[in-house]
Amino acid sequence: MPDFLAKAALMPQGWAEDVLIKVDEAGWIVDVRPEQSATSGTILDGPVLPGMPNLHSHAFQYAMAGLAEHSEDPANSFWNWRKTMYGFLDTLGPEELERIATCLYTVMLKAGYTQVAEFHYLHHRPDGSPHEDPAHLSRCMIRAAKAAGIGITLLPVLYAHGGFGGQAPESGQRRFINTPEQIVDMVTTLDRDYKADPQVRIGLALHSLRATTPEMIAEVVKAVRSINPQMPIHIHAAEQIQEVEDCKAWSGQRPVEWLLENNDVDPHWCLIHATHMTEEETRALALSGAVAGLCPTTEANLGDGLFNLPSYLRHGGRFGIGSDSHISVNMVEELRWLEYGQRLNRRQRLIARMGLEQHIGDFLYRAGLEGGAQALGTKTGKIAAGHRADFIVLDKENPSIKGRSYDLVLDTMVFATNSNPVRDVYVGGRAVVKNFENLRDESA
Ligand code: NGQ
Numbered sequence: 076m077p078d079f080l081a082k083a084a085l086m087p088q089g090w091a092e093d094v095l096i097k098v099d100e101a102g103w104i105v106d107v108r109p110e111q112s113a114t115s116g117t118i119l120d121g122p123v124l125p126g127m128p129n130l131h132s133h134a135f136q137y138a139m140a141g142l143a144e145h146s147e148d149p150a151n152s153f154w155n156w157r158k159t160m161y162g163f164l165d166t167l168g169p170e171e172l173e174r175i176a177t178c179l180y181t182v183m184l185k186a187g188y189t190q191v192a193e194f195h196y197l198h199h200r201p202d203g204s205p206h207e208d209p210a211h212l213s214r215c216m217i218r219a220a221k222a223a224g225i226g227i228t229l230l231p232v233l234y235a236h237g238g239f240g241g242q243a244p245e246s247g248q249r250r251f252i253n254t255p256e257q258i259v260d261m262v263t264t265l266d267r268d269y270k271a272d273p274q275v276r277i278g279l280a281l282h283s284l285r286a287t288t289p290e291m292i293a294e295v296v297k298a299v300r301s302i303n304p305q306m307p308i309h310i311h312a313a314e315q316i317q318e319v320e321d322c323k324a325w326s327g328q329r330p331v332e333w334l335l336e337n338n339d340v341d342p343h344w345c346l347i348h349a350t351h352m353t354e355e356e357t358r359a360l361a362l363s364g365a366v367a368g369l370c371p372t373t374e375a376n377l378g379d380g381l382f383n384l385p386s387y388l389r390h391g392g393r394f395g396i397g398s399d400s401h402i403s404v405n406m407v408e409e410l411r412w413l414e415y416g417q418r419l420n421r422r423q424r425l426i427a428r429m430g431l432e433q434h435i436g437d438f439l440y441r442a443g444l445e446g447g448a449q450a451l452g453t454k455t456g457k458i459a460a461g462h463r464a465d466f467i468v469l470d471k472e473n474p475s476i477k478g479r480s481y482d483l484v485l486d487t488m489v490f491a492t493n494s495n496p497v498r499d500v501y502v503g504g505r506a507v508v509k510n511f512e513n514l515r516d517e518s519a
Pocket residue numbers: 133157283311314373377399400
């Protein structure tokens with residue numbers, strides 16, 4: 076692997092110039108030294124940032140982005156969007172799924188996402204019958220990631236019920252349903268098969284409290300913890316008010332409250348959305364060290380509500396970003412709307428920060444790197460020895476960025492770029508995007 080020389084790079088301690096980055100054959104950074112004058116190697120000519128992890132994806136939904144923006148039904152809620160989404164699945168086979176995912180991951184890379192957590196619950200054939208290899212569609216997703224060149228944390232999802240208290244699934248959910256044993260088998264097999272691949276990791280997802288039971292959660296969490304105590308565990312929680320009300324009717328508690336009280340929610344957990352929390356839940360989630368998986372453009376698109384970011388940050392809460400339904404595949408837009416939602420709601424400015432000295436764009440980007448890496452269970456998000464060589468080179472000719480001093484590049488990128496600022500992308504030290512073009516372009 077040739078050395079890299081970055082004219083300027085965002086290091087854990089701040090911007091540094093003339094940074095020599097050494098990477099081994101497996102794609103790990105082995106040495107980083109600022110202020111070096113290298114004579115050979117690959118020059119990274121533009122501000123270099125660690126690539127952004129995308130901590131929440133349902134790849135198949137990319138193909139329906141924009142198709143659910145009209146309806147004659149006066150009740151235009153999340154729940155009838157979900158019906159449309161189920162209908163969309165009626166005909167989608169393995170080849171289509173793999174093609175959609177490959178195309179999506181290619182688009183993600185161009186947008187600067189270098190890792191993705193695929194929250195994968197589409198396990199069976201369109202008629203609901205299982206594939207011969209129950210992990211067939213999971214393998215399709217991993218193949219898609221490898222074809223596009225993105226790193227993946229594949230999270231096979233336990234989805235067993237149609238609603239709280241073990242309700243029977245509806246027919247639109249037939250492709251999702253498994254027993255806890257089946258999911259544990261899937262996680263075990265995939266984890267073993269991809270152990271040696273530094274671009275692939277396996278975790279576990281519980282679809283939601285709606286789709287599981289407390290006994291099932293206890294069983295699968297215990298089983299995967301015995302495979303790997305560090306394994307990431309993701310779950311959708313408290314996205315919609317209706318879900319909070321149903322959870323209260325079922326258990327007397329709110330979803331995040333229930334999860335925190337009945338499970339060892341630790342830094343390996345990632346709660347997706349966690350939109351509707353009381354102050355006490357917000358504080359408790361922050362203190363658990365788990366990651367809140369925020370998906371601002373999808374949450375806006377589905378009419379979810381706003382995450383309580385100021386309180387969460389006051390208690391030191393961690394978060395990362397996900398493109399979820401892929402209504403937008405654009406990390407700049409996710410970070411921008413995370414802040415703008417709060418500004419509109421509170422009629423204030425400069426909200427996403429933990430200290431008055433912090434720059435908002437800088438804070439959002441770095442927090443997204445850190446929370447994303449934690450949620451994906453991988454060493455990424457830092458240009459430092461021992462981390463994946465996942466980095467992006469910004470376009471120094473971008474009209475908004477051109478001429479900016481390095482310490483203002485992230486604020487400018489997050490709030491003021493209107494065209495894609497990501498020019499080149501490297502994953503595990505290998506170029507996947509050069510001059511805005513994917514080198515293995517499958518998106519055509
Ligand atoms: C999903 N997506 O699993 O794809 C969900 C909708 C549900 C988002 N909430 C379905 N963005 O929650 O039941």
